Amino acid sequence: MRAVLTVCRFSLLECAQGRPPLLTEVEHFVALVTGLLERLLDYRTVMSDDSRNNRMSCTVNLLNFYKDINREGMYIRYLYKLRDLHLDGENYTEAAYTLLLHSKLLKWSEEQCTLQLDYQTPQSQRQLKETLYDTIISYFDKGKMWEEAITLCKELADQFEMEVFDYELLGQKLNQQAKFYENIMKILRPKPDYFAVGYYGCGFPQFLRNKVFIHRGKEYERREDFQSQLMSQFPSAVRLNITTMPGDDIKNSNMQPGSDIQCFTVQPVLEIPPRLKNKPVPDQIINFYKSNYVQRFQYSRPVRRGKVDPDNEFASMWIERTTFVTAYKLPGILRWFEATSMTHTTVSPLENAIETMGQTNEKILTMINQYQCDDTLPINPLSMLLNGIVDPAVMGGFAKYEKAFFTDEYMHEHLDDRDKLMRLKDLIAWQIPLLGRGISLHGKRVTDDLRPFHERMEECFKQLKKKVEKEYGVRELVKLRKSKKKKKPGRGSMVFISEEKERSSTLDKRLSKKQEFRSDTNLSEPSESSGGLVNSRSLPTITGLSLSVANGSEEVESARSKRDSKSVSVCLPSDRTGDRRSKGVINLLFKTKSSSKPEEAKTSSEPSNDASTHF
Structure with missing residues (x-):
């Protein structure tokens, strides 16, 4: 025909x-x-x-x-x-x-x-x-x-x-x-997985042949189940077990069956709605946008390059990243859309370490936030997360990053990585107060039979804290006064989507007895403003808190009164009243103490030029 x-x-x-x-x-x-x-x-x-x-x-x-x-x-x-x-x-x-x-x-x-349908x-x-x-x-x-x-x-x-x-x-x-x-x-809304599916070979219909589509999975649908259902539609097709683009010999194959299917999971890239920027946003709202209204997706594949150290795989761990852009945002009138463009980038071992540390800090924040808002959650996930970081016998923590990147040899051979190295150190330093808050929360929730486990974890954390603060400086969470208004249950955690622009010293205020942590994603974009000094981009994102960094300098002391009038207050997650900013307000101040290495500590609090790894 x-x-x-x-x-x-x-x-x-x-x-x-x-x-x-x-x-x-x-x-x-x-x-x-x-x-x-x-x-x-x-x-x-x-x-x-x-x-x-x-x-x-x-x-x-x-x-x-x-x-x-x-x-x-x-x-x-x-x-x-x-x-x-x-x-x-x-x-x-x-x-x-x-x-x-x-x-x-x-x-x-x-x-x-106009009557368009028979039954209209x-x-x-x-x-x-x-x-x-x-x-x-x-x-x-x-x-x-x-x-x-x-x-x-x-x-x-x-x-x-x-x-x-x-x-x-x-x-x-x-x-x-x-x-x-x-x-x-x-109501809980499970995040759907997304799958990249490529149809290669002349055995497929014209509208599928040699094209890649991004599919939106159903609730709780695993890749294996999705792939089995996909292969059942094309019984004669062969499954490709590679995630790279196949060659022309496969794309143009006329031999039977002449049809190869490639399927792997991709991660959606969050696109922040403009109306949510620089505002306190509950987790339940933000989580929706992490898997909806998305048009960009990424797949990262680890590869080994250069000299491989059998005792430290991170030094040679490069990431090949493919970014897919679909014709339309998902979800839409179909559960899949064609990928109209694909770009390939390479992430260096150091950049990979920065991303991993940032994701770990976000994960700690997310779990602290969840356990602080819901007393019914089982303690085991929090135990595994904290112990896996503080106990060197479990995962090694970030010690392997130090051996791979914080050496004189690496610094001499990679002079252009100075800012990235400082950012990694900053992320490591900020992980300590987050771990401290997590372990404190764990101690309040742990059962008697797990008390020895908790005590060992506390001991490991004390050693880790001493070492990190000596090497990379001190980061502290200082709790300030909050309103004594009665809280109402049921409010989710909040994300405050901005960073304060002034360095400042510690306020002499009465400490409160409780902290609220922000959600797992910092939605702020790096500021390009030239006015004022910008905080470290490694600052954790905390619920209902005003963020600032102080290093005790005379210049900062003179700016105390300015900071007092510019601190931003955000309501506690538990409030539901109309006057949101008058209920349960907490201001949080991040204080960076001078370490034994003042020059290094000072540099670590400055922003990195690597905007792509900001979280």
């Missing part, structure tokens, strides 16, 4: 060559018909296929084609075909995004709708749009995409209040919206 189509196309173009006035119109007509027939042939091929994913892909190709040529009726028909496929697979979020495309074609007016009844555009919104909201609710449902609730509420003055419906919609906000804060 495709061969016949090709012959007809060339015949028409050849006939038009003798009629120049018609040539442009004939070329446009041929391109239009060819594009439609190719998509219809793909659609016909997969409709008898058991693969629902292939049917969805071909349906999307057709509806996009009809949209491009402005055939609204056919476009809407295929939207509903796609919606039905999603509902069959219980893909409620994708079904909602599909219907949302239809709703965007409608206006808030009393103008009558005469109604105004406003009526149809309201009906669609209610259906879409119910789909988003089932898919736990309450953020999107709230957006539509707000739009409907605005119409009920300002346009149609239906206060009864307004009240219902506001109640529904309030329920969605409550769900966001109280």
Whole structure:
């Protein structure tokens, strides 16, 4: 059939060559018909296929084609075909995004709708749009995409209040919206995994051949389960056990079966919504954006380069990182989108060490935050995390980083890495007060049978603290006065998305009895402001706290009064009152004491130029 189509196309173009006035119109007509027939042939091929994913892909190709040529009726028909496929697979979020495309074609007016579907009844555009919104909201609710449902609730509420003055419906919609906000804060939403899937070889259909797609997994779906389901759709395909791009011999293979599938897990890259920057944001809200509204994904593969030290693998541990960018953000009208670009970068062993230390500090903060907010959590995960860091017999801690990078030989051979070395030292120094807070929390929660284990961990921490503070300086968490307002339960932890710009000394204030830690992700971007001195980029992110670094210098002492008026206060996570900044306020000051190596300590508190590793 495709061969016949090709012959007809060339015949028409050849006939038009003798009629120049018609040539442009004939070329446009041929391109239009060819594009439609190719998509219809793909659609016909997969409709008898058991693969629902292939049917969805071909349906999307057709509806996009009809949209491009402005055939609204056919476009809407295929939207509903796609919606039905999603509902069959219980893909409620994708079904909602599909219907949302239809709703965007409608206006808030009393103008009558054109009947596009067989079962559609005469109604105004406003009526149809309201009906669609209610259906879409119910789909988003089932898919736990309450953020999107709230957006539509707000739009409907605005119409009920300002346009149609239906206060009864307004009240219902506001109640529904309030329920969605409550769900966001109280209901657990597991993060889906994302998988890169490549289809290589001439044995695949044209719309898949030699392309890479990023798939969004279902809740709790493991890569093995996803891969098994994927291979069942292509029984004759061969699974590639490599994560690098295959060569042309595989891509252009015509030999049977001529189809190879590559599948591996990728990590979504957080994209910070502008409205959340420089604001205190609860964990439940931030965690949503770590796996939703994402368009960039990364895969990191460790490789060995140069001289390999059998006793210290970190010195030669390089990372080859591939970044994928999809055509659209996920989730969307499909559970997968094609990767339209791929870039490759290399991370040096030192940069890898900085990333690893930053991730470890974030992990400590996350777990402290979780245990501080929920007394019902089992103690074992916290025990394993802390012991794995402070006990050298378990994981070795960061001692191997010191042997690999903090030597005269390495510094002499890598003069350009001075700032990165200082950043790594700074991260190590900041890990001590975080570990101290974690161990203190562990001691309050540990059971009697684990008390000997806790005491050994405390002893290991004392030795580690003494060594680190001697080598890299002291970092302290100084707790300042907080309001004595009564707390209300249920508030999640908060992320404060900024860093204070002034160095300052310790305030002479009364200490409070409790600290609240920030969530696992610092969402601030490195400041480019030239005014003032910027804090160390290795500062941990702490809930409800004002961050600053003091080194005891005379210049800083003279700036004390300025800092007092510029400290930022953030409400405690447990508050729910309207006056958020008057309840349970804590200011936290990070103090960097002068160590036995003053020059090194001073340098370690300055920001690194390596913005890519800021967390």
